[in-house]
Amino acid sequence: MSERDAPGTREKLLMAAFEEIHLHGFQGLRIDRLLEKTGLTKGAFYHHFKSKKALGYAVVDEVIARMIHDLWLEPLQQSADPIDTIGTALSRKTDILGEDFVVLGCPLNNLAQEMSPVDEGFRQKLQTIFEGWVREIGAALAEGQKQGIIRSDIDPAEAALFVVASFEGAFSLAKNAQSVRALEIGERQLLRYLETLRP
Amino acid sequence: MSERDAPGTREKLLMAAFEEIHLHGFQGLRIDRLLEKTGLTKGAFYHHFKSKKALGYAVVDEVIARMIHDLWLEPLQQSADPIDTIGTALSRKTDILGEDFVVLGCPLNNLAQEMSPVDEGFRQKLQTIFEGWVREIGAALAEGQKQGIIRSDIDPAEAALFVVASFEGAFSLAKNAQSVRALEIGERQLLRYLETLRP
DNA sequence: ATACAAACAGACTAGTTGGTCTGTTTAAAG
DNA sequence: CTTTAAACAGACCAACTAGTCTGTTTGTAT
Numbered sequence A, B: 001m002s003e004r005d006a007p008g009t010r011e012k013l014l015m016a017a018f019e020e021i022h023l024h025g026f027q028g029l030r031i032d033r034l035l036e037k038t039g040l041t042k043g044a045f046y047h048h049f050k051s052k053k054a055l056g057y058a059v060v061d062e063v064i065a066r067m068i069h070d071l072w073l074e075p076l077q078q079s080a081d082p083i084d085t086i087g088t089a090l091s092r093k094t095d096i097l098g099e100d101f102v103v104l105g106c107p108l109n110n111l112a113q114e115m116s117p118v119d120e121g122f123r124q125k126l127q128t129i130f131e132g133w134v135r136e137i138g139a140a141l142a143e144g145q146k147q148g149i150i151r152s153d154i155d156p157a158e159a160a161l162f163v164v165a166s167f168e169g170a171f172s173l174a175k176n177a178q179s180v181r182a183l184e185i186g187e188r189q190l191l192r193y194l195e196t197l198r199p
Numbered sequence C: 001a002t003a004c005a006a007a008c009a010g011a012c013t014a015g016t017t018g019g020t021c022t023g024t025t026t027a028a029a030g
Numbered sequence D: 001c002t003t004t005a006a007a008c009a010g011a012c013c014a015a016c017t018a019g020t021c022t023g024t025t026t027g028t029a030t
Helices: A004-022 A031-038 A042-048 A052-078 A082-097 A105-114 A121-148 A156-177 A183-194 B006-024 B031-038 B042-048 B054-075 B082-097 B107-115 B120-146 B156-177 B181-195
Strands: none
Touching: A004 A031, A004 A042, A004 A052, A004 A105, A031 A042, A052 A082, A052 A105, A052 A121, A082 A183, A105 A121, A105 A156, A105 B107, A105 B156, A121 A156, A121 B042, A121 B156, A156 A183, A156 B107, A156 B120, A156 B156, A156 B181, A183 B156, A183 B181, B006 B031, B006 B042, B006 B107, B031 B042, B031 B082, B054 B082, B054 B107, B054 B120, B082 B120, B082 B181, B107 B120, B107 B156, B120 B156, B156 B181
């Protein structure tokens, strides 16, 4: 148990920063509060991160990107039926994340809404994540078309974007209403839409 | 042409504040920049508004609420076919508002995402607007059911929430992508969903 | 004309916050 | 055991910004 643990300290700052950003947004993130929360000091922080913005970028690259990957992209990889996979991915959200998490909004979309007009670097990083997300769903739908379990007259890329858009929209409404209800309704109606993609 | 025009000055501040909030968010709104933009001074501002927050509340109540009303609620009132009305309302957005407006995001959703976790007063005001919006679409769909032009086995309230959620979600993606494309795709797929509500 | 209150003008203040800078401690190599 | 650089500690700084406060101007009622 060494007192000095560079990778551990960095990770602690990253995770605490993710929580604080989820709670207050990036601009609402206070370095002092972060240090109080982690029990660290300015010296430690600025040793690991060049600036507050650099911390934000790291949260996007290392925390949020991985989260989307684990919850959405990974399950879609080995999937027989994309519609089923999306359906279970959707319904699992509320269970895994919990109501307290949900009413804070989607971390990806929160940051995108807040920072994309303010900082081009944030925007590009977040856009990359969105694009990858849509691309993978689109690919899964296209694969479904090949297998004949999805109608051939729909555009997989457009349908994929709609899935992400609807999900994020319902998440937004849930956040503002401070209730998971909107997200649940959104999921139900989104599944209804997805079923219309079957032959 | 009087120099002193209280209602005019207030209106000028309101509209400029709306633009600045649309550009930078409420927390990114700078009073000094607002005054520079309007050619007014601190004295004028704090004569008309008790605080920055009071200005924000006024923008929500008087600018954003009216905007939703004019673009969504009004058209739905005298409407024979709600699905058609929603469809034209959707497609008109890009035309009326223009690309420059669209890539800044939906003013309502922007503010909701930013402020609902930060300030309960904002959250409640914005929630009231969202609820009214969903309620009116739901009422139009229910009326459509009565007339037999919409399936009776769907829940109008849930479908209405999904319409708003999808629209806002697509708007969000468009904002982050800095392109109207996502919004157009979202509209197209949303219309596809809406058509499945017909008998 | 005069009084008076509303409508401003603008210098100044106080609190906040990201970032810096000097100095100290730990770990690991030689 | 020394040495050296990474890993901290924490006081301090400088910039920014909402809000205040005193004073001035304008419209208007009497």
